[in-house]
Amino acid sequence: MARVAKQGNWPDYARPEHSLLARVPKQEVVGPGFDAGIACCLDLIPRNKQALASTLHAAYTEVAVEQVRVELELDDDAFADTETCWWLAASSVCEQGGVTQAKFKYQVSWFREVSGDQASRVAAARSCYAKMRKDFTVMADGVPFVTRDGGAQGAYVAGYDWAVQWAESLGFFFISTFHSSLGLEEFEWSDATDEKGRAISGPVHDSRQFVKAATLSELGRVVEVVMNHLGQP
Numbered sequence: 001m002a003r004v005a006k007q008g009n010w011p012d013y014a015r016p017e018h019s020l021l022a023r024v025p026k027q028e029v030v031g032p033g034f035d036a037g038i039a040c041c042l043d044l045i046p047r048n049k050q051a052l053a054s055t056l057h058a059a060y061t062e063v064a065v066e067q068v069r070v071e072l073e074l075d076d077d078a079f080a081d082t083e084t085c086w087w088l089a090a091s092s093v094c095e096q097g098g099v100t101q102a103k104f105k106y107q108v109s110w111f112r113e114v115s116g117d118q119a120s121r122v123a124a125a126r127s128c129y130a131k132m133r134k135d136f137t138v139m140a141d142g143v144p145f146v147t148r149d150g151g152a153q154g155a156y157v158a159g160y161d162w163a164v165q166w167a168e169s170l171g172f173f174f175i176s177t178f179h180s181s182l183g184l185e186e187f188e189w190s191d192a193t194d195e196k197g198r199a200i201s202g203p204v205h206d207s208r209q210f211v212k213a214a215t216l217s218e219l220g221r222v223v224e225v226v227m228n229h230l231g232q233p
Contacts, residue, residue, distance in 0.1 A: 004040045008054030013205035019058065025101045033099030034107035036090035044112055045086045052083035053090065056153075059209070060178035065156050072129060072157065079125070080118045088125035089115055096149050133158060142232045143223065152176050160233040162226060164219065172200045173213045175222055181208040183229025184222065190214050 001020045023038055025031040037057035040050045055064045071084035079085050093107050114120045132154030136144045144155035146165035152174075155163040162177035171194075175182060185208065189201040192214040201214040213219040 001041055004037060004050070004054045004057070007051055008056075008058055010058040011205070011207075013207075014058040025099055025104050027101065030098050030100055031104070032097050033095055033104050034090075034111065035094040036087050038108075039086075039090040039111060042108065044108070044115065045090060049081070049083045049086045053087040056087060060153070060156060060176075062178055062180075065178045068157050069159075076119075076122045080122050085121060085125045086115070088128040089121045091150075092124040092128035092131075129154070129157065136163060141223075144233055146174075155233070161230050162233050164223070167212075170200075173216075173219045173222075174204075174210065175213065175219070175226065176210045177226075177230060179209070179230060181229070182211060182222075182226050184208070184211055184225055187222065187225055190218055 001017065004020065005014070020037050020041060023032040023035060025033065035057070036045070036053040039045045040053050040057075045053060052064055052067060055061060068084045068087075071079060071082040074082065090111060093111050095107075099107070114124055132150050134154075135148040135151030136146045136155045139145050144151070144158075144160045144163040146152050146155065146163050152163040152165060156178050161179060162175065162182065165174040165176070167174055184203070189199075192200050194200050201212060201218060204210045204212055211222070213222050
């Protein structure tokens with residue numbers, strides 16, 4: 001885990017034990033399950049192809065997003081052994097929750113088999129990106145609105161600079177970008193909290209790229225600032 005975090009240059013808050021080890025189910029306790037980060041830890045992605053997946057596991061960057069955009073345009077033969085192909089193929093296995101130990105073992109086995117065949121690896125990667133493209137919709141003001149996890153990544157790769165996601169289970173909005181900042185450093189956030197007294201507005205882990213807004217009206221103010229800073233998505 002430390003190796004993957006180091007080669008991805010993870011921020012201090014992205015602790016490997018939370019973002020990697022916690023994905024593995026423990027006995028009768030289900031977990032998020034397999035993803036590209038786990039594939040790197042298990043060396044199911046060749047070590048010389050892990051840098052992109054390691055980076056995207058914790059934080060999107062302009063360089064990483066541009067790499068994905070460029071490599072996706074390659075023909076299948078050239079695309080097959082790119083870091084983007086390996087990352088997307090591994091991401092195609094991800095289910096984001098409810099994974100038992102038996103299912104996790106199946107995910108590992110499935111990816112080992114599929115990734116070992118060039119045509120299957122490419123097909124899995126292309127299919128994963130096609131799904132990402134369906135996980136957001138563009139609103140009338142041009143803002144990508146994410147409908148399912150993975151949609152923000154799909155929006156970035158599709159050419160958008162930032163995106164908004166409604167987290168229904170949490171009751172607030174996420175706003176994110178792969179650029180260094182959303183331009184919200186001086187924004188006046190509401191002091192709203194959840195039932196445990198935790199803030200439901202403001203930067204997530206002090207990030208300048210990833211924030212949350214408690215209400216639709218607050219989201220409107222956030223979008224106005226971000227539009228002025230980054231422009232139309």
